[in-house]
Amino acid sequence: MSTSSASALDKSLVEFLRFETLPPLLIGGVRKNQLRDPSTDIPQIWQQFSQHFNAIQPRVSDTAFGVCMQAEGDNSCFDYLAGCEISDDTHLASALSSVSIPAQRFAVFAHHRHVSEISAAMHAIFSMWLPKAAIEAVNAGENAVSFFERYGKDFDPKTGRGDIEIWIAVAG
Secondary structure, three states, rough: OOOHOOOOOOOHHHHHHHHEOOOEEEEEEEEEEEEEOOOHHHHHHHHHHHHHHHHHEEEEEEEEEEEEEEEEOOEEEEEEEEEEEEOOOOOOOOEEEEEEEEEEEEEEEEEEOOOHHHHHHHHHHHHHHHHOOOOOOOOOOOOEEEEEEEEOOOEOOOEEEOOOEEEEEEOO
């Protein structure tokens, strides 16, 4: 099935933009392991990240990322890192972590609503768009990045709206 025929998504929530193959990325920031209550935990992680942002060096850009990884040994929860792209992680403060995202192919979606509705967008992508498009998400196991959020220059953290993209690792 073509990606255009999988357009049953509510475009006011999330919209397929493109496929893109990225080179490897190194993201440094604040990580919390084994999230059980994302609606509470993720805003706290972002708050901690904002306190460390200026200390994260050497930063490649100010674009922020929310990276989701399968939790080690527990399929019922996941790890989350709020960070930015860095060129090297040897100088990160001890309170910070890094995660490598290998070169891979992604399906990229625009998220048009408030940041708090990302879980609804993820549900729509995984339960509707991917199956209808006959595209398989890549799940490489524990600690592997299966998707990330990208917050561009037009994202406004005060309103929770703006330039938000969801990147899903896909086969092919």
